[in-house]
Amino acid sequence: xxxxxxxxxxxxxxxxxxxxxxxxxxxxxxxxxxxxxxxxxxxxxxxxxxxxxxxxxxxxxxxxxxxxxxxxxxxxxxxxxxxxxxxxxxxxxxxxxxxxxxxxxxxxxxxxxxxxxxxxxxxxxxxxxxxxxxxxxxxxxxxxxxxxxxxxxxxxxxxxxxxxx
Numbered sequence: 001x002x003x004x005x006x007x008x009x010x011x012x013x014x015x016x017x018x019x020x021x022x023x024x025x026x027x028x029x030x031x032x033x034x035x036x037x038x039x040x041x042x043x044x045x046x047x048x049x050x051x052x053x054x055x056x057x058x059x060x061x062x063x064x065x066x067x068x069x070x071x072x073x074x075x076x077x078x079x080x081x082x083x084x085x086x087x088x089x090x091x092x093x094x095x096x097x098x099x100x101x102x103x104x105x106x107x108x109x110x111x112x113x114x115x116x117x118x119x120x121x122x123x124x125x126x127x128x129x130x131x132x133x134x135x136x137x138x139x140x141x142x143x144x145x146x147x148x149x150x151x152x153x154x155x156x157x158x159x160x161x162x163x164x165x
Contacts, residue, residue, distance in 0.1 A: 027084055033082055051095070064098060
């Protein structure tokens, strides 16, 4: 059940201030974006018209915490067909940026942050890889994560990942 008391009437203005979100209030829910969306053909979870409508209504938590905002493939089919010049791929990026700032990350991004914090890169470099590098005359990879952890902490991402597990 959706509680309208939790709606944030300023959410649309927050999105409009974000680069790419300027034209959100132009949308009048014609559905042209949804009709041509290739992602929508694959899954019903992604519906640009519904996402924009939810954002305009102020359903901030429901939009930012959802996994469907991350499904846009940025193909620009929706924008090419939009009669109101709403750049939906850029709008989705604006919403994603707000989501990340507010601590709503998709599982894949959480995994990548955990890898960065653990190894300083997205892939673990083991002794096997370093042995191959040594045999090829390449410098060995050092496991230095202090700088990466500092960056993630300053962004508010490292601590958050530890809390979430």
